[in-house]
Amino acid sequence: MRISRLFSHQHIRLLLGILVTILLLAHVVGALNLSFIQAMERFAYDARLQLLTPGGLDDHIVIVDIDETSLQQEGHWPWGRNKLAQLLDRLFDQYQARLVAFDVVFAEKDESSGLAALQTMRQAQISQRPDIAQLIDALAPGLDYDQQFADSMRGRNVVLGYYFRHDSRMQHNIGALPPPVMQADVIAGRDIAYQQASGYGANLPLLQQQAKAAGHFNPDPDEDGITRRIPLLVAYQDGVYEALSLAVARQVLGNVQVMPGFSHSMHYAGMEWLELGQLKIPVDANLNALIPYRGRQGSFPYVSAADVLHGKVPQQQLQDRIVLIGTTAPGLMDLRATPVQSVYPGVEIHANMIAGILDGSVRQQPAYTLGAEFLLLMLLGVGLSILLPRMRPVPATMLSAAVLSLLVLSNLLSWKIGVVLPLASALLLVALLYVLNMSYGYFIESRSKRHLAQLFGQYVPPELVAEMAARPNQLGLEGESREMTVLFCDVRRFTTISEALDPQTLAKLMNEYLTAMTRVIHQHRGTIDKYMGDAIMAFWGAPLHDEQHAANAVNASLDMVRELEKVNAGFQEKGWPALKIGIGLNTGEMTVGNMGSEFRMAYTVLGDAVNLGSRLESLCEYYAEPVIVSEFAVRAATQYLYRELDLIRVKGKDAPVRIYAPIMVEDAAAEQELNQYELALAAYRQQQWQQANIAFMALQTMYGGRRIYTLYLERINHFSRHAPEADWDGVFNFGSKRGEA
Incomplete structure (x- = not known):
C-alpha cells in the first residue's frame, strides 16, 4: 500500500x-x-x-560635449550656425579630425543674425536709397549663417543626424532626407519586421547637400524604457535609411555599400546581419542591433565644445579621431536610461554603437x-x-x-x-x-x-518521529521479524510501597518515576512498548532499523540506574520511599508490528526472545543486580565490560543461556576484581571446589559481600558434600534448590 x-x-x-x-x-x-x-x-x-x-577608455571616438560650461560661455542653445561653422573649422583645420558627426538636427533656418530683417529693409529702401540696398547686399553673405555652416561642411567628412516619426497622424515633413542606403524591394518578401516610418524631421536641404551622409538617431527603448538596441535600418516609402552610427561607420570605412546578409537556411528567411565591406553587423528580426556598451558614462573621452572653440584641447586628443558632437546638458533632453546607467547621454550611445560596428563587438541574437x-x-x-x-x-x-x-x-x-x-x-x-x-x-x-506522530508519538520521542519521516522506506506497521533488543524494568517490592502510600501520592510518585525512566529510554532511541503498573517494556530496532540497538539498550539501562539515584534523592526530600529496580535485556529475533484485535491495536513485539528478556528481569532480585543481560545482548554490544553471572536454564527452555551484569563503573579496581572473579568461576566449573572456595572467599573479603559471591559459596558448600552427576555442565536450573541436574 x-x-x-x-x-x-x-x-x-x-x-x-x-x-x-x-x-x-x-x-x-x-x-x-x-x-x-x-x-x-x-x-x-x-x-x-x-x-x-x-570597461576602459576607447579614445578612437571623442565626444565634443555641448555641456553646461559651454552654454554658460557661448550662450544658450541653439547656437548660431556661424559658431558651429567655427567649431567645424577648428576640428578639421586645427585638430585634423577624421570625421565629425552631429547628434543634432538642423531643421529650421538660422535667423539669429538679423539677415531677414535687413532683407525686409532692403526691399523697402531699394527705390529710395540704392546705396543702402547695396550695403545690405554687401553685408548679406557675412550674415547668412546657414550658408557659412554649409560652406564649412563642403568637402569634409561630416555626418548629420535626423529623426523619423511613426505617428501617422503627423503628415508634415521637415527638411530633406539623405539618399536611402537601399531600396525597400531589396528586402521585400522576407520575414523582416523592420520599422516603417510615417514621416521625418530632417536637416535643411542646404546643409544636407553638403554633408557626406546623414543617419537617423531614433531611440528604440524596450517596454521598461531602457535602451538596449538601435534600429540600424528604417524604411520610409520606397527607401531604407541607415542609423547615425551606421552612417558614421560607413564613412570611416570609405563610404562602403550596405548589403543585407541572409542565412543559407531554407527554414529561416529573415536577415541575420548587415555587411559593410568585410564587416558583419548582427541584427535581429527587426533589423535592430544590440548596443555593445563598454561601461558607464565616460567610456569615451569628453571635451567641452567651448574648449574646442577656443583651441584649449591638446592636439593629440582630437587628431585623426571620430568626433561626435552632442550634449550632456540636462536641459537639452538628450539623456537616456540604459542597462549600465539610469541616466546616460544619448551621444555616448551612438559612440558605443559605432565602436562596436568597427571593432566587431556587436553581439548577435x-x-x-x-x-x-x-x-x-x-x-x-x-x-x-x-x-x-x-x-x-x-x-x-x-x-x-x-x-x-x-x-x-x-x-x-x-x-x-x-x-x-x-x-x-x-x-x-x-x-x-x-x-x-x-x-x-x-x-x-x-x-x-503528523500521521507518524499520531501512530508513534506515544512510543518514541519527537526526534525519532522526524527521522522516521525522513526514512519512510524503513517503516512498516505490518508484522515482520527483526533482530532487536527488548528491555523489561520492574520496581522491587512495589506492593509493599503502594500499601504505605495514599492513592494520590502513589500516582504522583509513579508519574515522576515513569517520566524519568521514559526520558532516558527516549534519549537512547528506545521505543516504549507499554507500562504495566510499575513495569516498563521497551525495545530497540523498530520502528526504525538501528544497527546499534543492543548497545543503545545497554547504555539506556545503565543510565536508568543512575537516573534512579537522582529520582530517589528527590523522593527523599518529599518524604517518599526510595525505589529499587531490576532491568532485564535480551537480544534476538522478534516479531514486531501492529498487533491486537479489531477493538484495539498496539505496536509491540512478540517471541521467545521477548519472553527471555522478561525472565531475566525477574532474576535481578535473586542475583541482587540492577541489570542482567543475556549472552546474545553481550555479543551484540561488545564495547561494554560485563561480569558473567551464571549459566542458567530458565523455565520452559531446554537450551542454557549465559547471563551477565554490565559493569557500572569501569576502572582499574573493577578490572582487577573481574579478573579474579573469572578465575574463581573457572575453578568452580572445573569442580575444583577447594580452590574455588578460597577464590570466592578472597573476593568476598576484598570487595565486599556481593550477592553473587555468596551464591557461589553456597553452591560450592553444597557440591563439596554432594558431588554433582558425572554429566554436570555447570548449568543452574531454576526450579531446583541448588542447581542440581
Missing part, C-alpha cells in the same frame, strides 16, 4: 512538472504572453552586460535562438520532471544547483563569444520544478510526520 502511494505521488509531481514546462514552452512560441518572463529576460541581459562589460530555447526547455522540463520526484531533498538540491550553474556558465561562455542566448526562461523552469518538488515533498512529508 505504501509503495502504491509513493508511485502516485511521483506521478502527480511528474504531471505538475510537465504542466509547468508546457506553460513556458507556450510562452516561448508566442501562444502565451507571460510578461514577467520578458522582464526577467531583460534583467538577465542587463546583469550579464554589467558583469562582462570590457539570431532568431534561431528561439528554437534552441524551445529545445532546451523541453529537455530540461522532461528530464527534471522525471528525476526530481525520485530524488531525496539533498541530491535534488545538488542536481538543481548543478543544472542552474551549468546554464549560467554556458550562457556566459556564449556571451563571451558574441552570442546572446535566452537565460531567464531556463533558470525559471529549473527553479520552478525544484520549488514544486520540494514544496510538494514538504507538505506531504509534514502530513506524513
Whole structure:
C-alpha cells in the first residue's frame, strides 16, 4: 500500500512538472504572453552586460560635449550656425579630425543674425536709397549663417543626424532626407519586421547637400524604457535609411555599400546581419542591433565644445579621431536610461554603437535562438520532471544547483563569444520544478510526520518521529521479524510501597518515576512498548532499523540506574520511599508490528526472545543486580565490560543461556576484581571446589559481600558434600534448590 502511494505521488509531481514546462514552452512560441518572463529576460541581459562589460577608455571616438560650461560661455542653445561653422573649422583645420558627426538636427533656418530683417529693409529702401540696398547686399553673405555652416561642411567628412516619426497622424515633413542606403524591394518578401516610418524631421536641404551622409538617431527603448538596441535600418516609402552610427561607420570605412546578409537556411528567411565591406553587423528580426556598451558614462573621452572653440584641447586628443558632437546638458533632453546607467547621454550611445560596428563587438541574437530555447526547455522540463520526484531533498538540491550553474556558465561562455542566448526562461523552469518538488515533498512529508506522530508519538520521542519521516522506506506497521533488543524494568517490592502510600501520592510518585525512566529510554532511541503498573517494556530496532540497538539498550539501562539515584534523592526530600529496580535485556529475533484485535491495536513485539528478556528481569532480585543481560545482548554490544553471572536454564527452555551484569563503573579496581572473579568461576566449573572456595572467599573479603559471591559459596558448600552427576555442565536450573541436574 505504501509503495502504491509513493508511485502516485511521483506521478502527480511528474504531471505538475510537465504542466509547468508546457506553460513556458507556450510562452516561448508566442501562444502565451507571460510578461514577467520578458522582464526577467531583460534583467538577465542587463546583469550579464554589467558583469562582462570590457570597461576602459576607447579614445578612437571623442565626444565634443555641448555641456553646461559651454552654454554658460557661448550662450544658450541653439547656437548660431556661424559658431558651429567655427567649431567645424577648428576640428578639421586645427585638430585634423577624421570625421565629425552631429547628434543634432538642423531643421529650421538660422535667423539669429538679423539677415531677414535687413532683407525686409532692403526691399523697402531699394527705390529710395540704392546705396543702402547695396550695403545690405554687401553685408548679406557675412550674415547668412546657414550658408557659412554649409560652406564649412563642403568637402569634409561630416555626418548629420535626423529623426523619423511613426505617428501617422503627423503628415508634415521637415527638411530633406539623405539618399536611402537601399531600396525597400531589396528586402521585400522576407520575414523582416523592420520599422516603417510615417514621416521625418530632417536637416535643411542646404546643409544636407553638403554633408557626406546623414543617419537617423531614433531611440528604440524596450517596454521598461531602457535602451538596449538601435534600429540600424528604417524604411520610409520606397527607401531604407541607415542609423547615425551606421552612417558614421560607413564613412570611416570609405563610404562602403550596405548589403543585407541572409542565412543559407531554407527554414529561416529573415536577415541575420548587415555587411559593410568585410564587416558583419548582427541584427535581429527587426533589423535592430544590440548596443555593445563598454561601461558607464565616460567610456569615451569628453571635451567641452567651448574648449574646442577656443583651441584649449591638446592636439593629440582630437587628431585623426571620430568626433561626435552632442550634449550632456540636462536641459537639452538628450539623456537616456540604459542597462549600465539610469541616466546616460544619448551621444555616448551612438559612440558605443559605432565602436562596436568597427571593432566587431556587436553581439548577435539570431532568431534561431528561439528554437534552441524551445529545445532546451523541453529537455530540461522532461528530464527534471522525471528525476526530481525520485530524488531525496539533498541530491535534488545538488542536481538543481548543478543544472542552474551549468546554464549560467554556458550562457556566459556564449556571451563571451558574441552570442546572446535566452537565460531567464531556463533558470525559471529549473527553479520552478525544484520549488514544486520540494514544496510538494514538504507538505506531504509534514502530513506524513503528523500521521507518524499520531501512530508513534506515544512510543518514541519527537526526534525519532522526524527521522522516521525522513526514512519512510524503513517503516512498516505490518508484522515482520527483526533482530532487536527488548528491555523489561520492574520496581522491587512495589506492593509493599503502594500499601504505605495514599492513592494520590502513589500516582504522583509513579508519574515522576515513569517520566524519568521514559526520558532516558527516549534519549537512547528506545521505543516504549507499554507500562504495566510499575513495569516498563521497551525495545530497540523498530520502528526504525538501528544497527546499534543492543548497545543503545545497554547504555539506556545503565543510565536508568543512575537516573534512579537522582529520582530517589528527590523522593527523599518529599518524604517518599526510595525505589529499587531490576532491568532485564535480551537480544534476538522478534516479531514486531501492529498487533491486537479489531477493538484495539498496539505496536509491540512478540517471541521467545521477548519472553527471555522478561525472565531475566525477574532474576535481578535473586542475583541482587540492577541489570542482567543475556549472552546474545553481550555479543551484540561488545564495547561494554560485563561480569558473567551464571549459566542458567530458565523455565520452559531446554537450551542454557549465559547471563551477565554490565559493569557500572569501569576502572582499574573493577578490572582487577573481574579478573579474579573469572578465575574463581573457572575453578568452580572445573569442580575444583577447594580452590574455588578460597577464590570466592578472597573476593568476598576484598570487595565486599556481593550477592553473587555468596551464591557461589553456597553452591560450592553444597557440591563439596554432594558431588554433582558425572554429566554436570555447570548449568543452574531454576526450579531446583541448588542447581542440581
